[in-house]
Amino acid sequence: xxxxxxxxxxxxxxxDVISAILGELGIEGIEIENHVxxxxxxxxxxxxxxxxxxxxxxxxxKVSFYLDxxxxxxxxxxxxxxxxEEEKQYLxxxxxxxxxxxxxxxxxxxxxxxxxxxxxxxxxxxxxxxEEQQSKDQDKILIEIDPGISFGxxxxxxxxxxxxxxxxxxxxxxxxxxxxxxxxxGILSVVALKLGAGSVTGIDIDDxxxxxxxxxxxxxxxxxxxxxxxSGNLIEEEAVRQRLGEETYDLAVANILADVIIPMxxxxxxxxxxxxxxxxxxxxxxxxxxxxxxxxxxxxEVLETNFDGEWxxxxxxxPEDE
Numbered sequence: 001x002x003x004x005x006x007x008x009x010x011x012x013x014x015x016d017v018i019s020a021i022l023g024e025l026g027i028e029g030i031e032i033e034n035h036v037x038x039x040x041x042x043x044x045x046x047x048x049x050x051x052x053x054x055x056x057x058x059x060x061x062k063v064s065f066y067l068d069x070x071x072x073x074x075x076x077x078x079x080x081x082x083x084x085e086e087e088k089q090y091l092x093x094x095x096x097x098x099x100x101x102x103x104x105x106x107x108x109x110x111x112x113x114x115x116x117x118x119x120x121x122x123x124x125x126x127x128x129x130x131e132e133q134q135s136k137d138q139d140k141i142l143i144e145i146d147p148g149i150s151f152g153x154x155x156x157x158x159x160x161x162x163x164x165x166x167x168x169x170x171x172x173x174x175x176x177x178x179x180x181x182x183x184x185x186g187i188l189s190v191v192a193l194k195l196g197a198g199s200v201t202g203i204d205i206d207d208x209x210x211x212x213x214x215x216x217x218x219x220x221x222x223x224x225x226x227x228x229x230x231s232g233n234l235i236e237e238e239a240v241r242q243r244l245g246e247e248t249y250d251l252a253v254a255n256i257l258a259d260v261i262i263p264m265x266x267x268x269x270x271x272x273x274x275x276x277x278x279x280x281x282x283x284x285x286x287x288x289x290x291x292x293x294x295x296x297x298x299x300x301e302v303l304e305t306n307f308d309g310e311w312x313x314x315x316x317x318x319p320e321d322e
Contacts, residue, residue, distance in 0.1 A: 003066040004073065005103045008084070012036055014093040015061040016310070017284055020158075021083045023184075024257050025076065026206045027065045034061040060094060066103070086259075090286050121163050124191065129219055141194050144219050145187055158281040161306055161313035162255045163191055165279040169251060169315065170195045176250035177201075179271055182260070182282075183229060186213025188253050190220050193227065201249075202229040203240065234267050235260075246270045253279040258287035265298035272318040277303070283312040 010018055012034050019030050035057040067073050077098075084096045118127035118137070125140035127133060133142060166188065170176065175198035180189045183202030186209075192200050202213055210229045217227050232240035249272050254261055261280050268278055278300060283291050285307065291314055292302055300316035307313075 002069060002102050004069050005064055005066050005101050006077070006080075007062050007064040007099050007101075008080075009095045009097045009099070010061050010063055011059050011092055011094045012057070012061045013059070014087070014091050015063055017087060017091060018063050018084070018093065020257055020282060021087070022063070022065055022080070024182075024260065025079055025083070026208075027067075027076070027080075028208070029066045031064040032061060033064070069102075091284070121160055122167055124163065124167070124194070126187070142220075143187065143190050143194060145185060145190070145216055157308035157311040158255050158283075158313075159187060161281045161308050161311065162188055162253055162279055165306070165313055165315050166191055166195060166251075166253065169277045169279065170197065173250060174198070177248060179203075179244065179249040179252040181234060181252060181254040181264070181268070182256035183213050184209050184255070186216045186229065188255060189213060189227060189229075190216055190222065192251075192253075193217075193222050194220070197251075198226070200227045201244065202227070203232050203234065203244075204229075205231060205233050207231045235264050241267060241270075244271050247273045249273065249276060251277050251279070254282075255280075256282045258283045258291050261291050262294040265294045265300065269298050269300060269318055274318055274322065275320045276318050278316045278318070279313065280315070281311065281313040283314065285310045285312050288312045288314070 008018060015032050015034065019032065022030055067076070080098070084093060087093055088096065118125060118131055120126070120137070120140060123140055124143060125133070125137045126143045126145060129144050170192065174196035178189070178192040178197045178200045180186070180192070180200055180202040183189055183204045186202060189200040189202045204210060210231050213229045217224070230243070234240050234244070247270070252268060252272055254264070254268065261283065272278060278295070280291065288305065292305070295302060295314065295316045299318065299322060301319050303315045303317055305312060305314050
């Protein structure tokens, strides 16, 4: 099968942000090319005898994505261009020029699997379904993930920040109800249930994510009565807000972009019980203040802010005495 390949000329500093933007727009199969040297750990994990010889790292990067020639592309590309123009105000994204070419299907949606290997976050082991669990990890909480075409293996800084906060704020809250907004592969929902949540509800604007999250629940042998996933837009759809209800959840997690968290904040507050905690991430560092102010305007009390590289987590609470 042939695909239309679009390549964005950008910088290594902006490639993560652009990848996240594309993911939020429902674009699958993102590919990044740069000249950043591999670390010794990365080289070792690839089982190669000689280091790859790359040109000098000049700070440039190419972020590519693939679209089916049969699908409507004009509106999607317009949204990509608009998002890039907005990011230019805050971040050096290079030229941002987009080129197009046609390529044959080379199973590109599975090529990334060689780079996803088992790792731990605290006492949690996250491993791909195609790897065997090692004996040294038998005492850890096991999370198995097959991301498929959905964002979220747990290895990205934003997901890691959320998992650390789940470990903290779920202590002593066994049986609590958790809301996962922008659930992606469902990894945070799996973690919540493994940590003792009584139930999780996940929503995402992408139907593909719903199927992926459901499959990952089954892979982890989690009772179907404990979880529910559905597609919808919390900001735009009243039916979604009614379905989630008011003062329903003890804890909510939103690992999405800052530009989504900001308008969503007023709709997240009513979902939480009084005293309920909201964990947010997917926030690039220069947008931390904007997200914090949006949460406070919505009525949240900010509890803490954490950083991992250029990414930020903000955890906040719905006040008890509002």
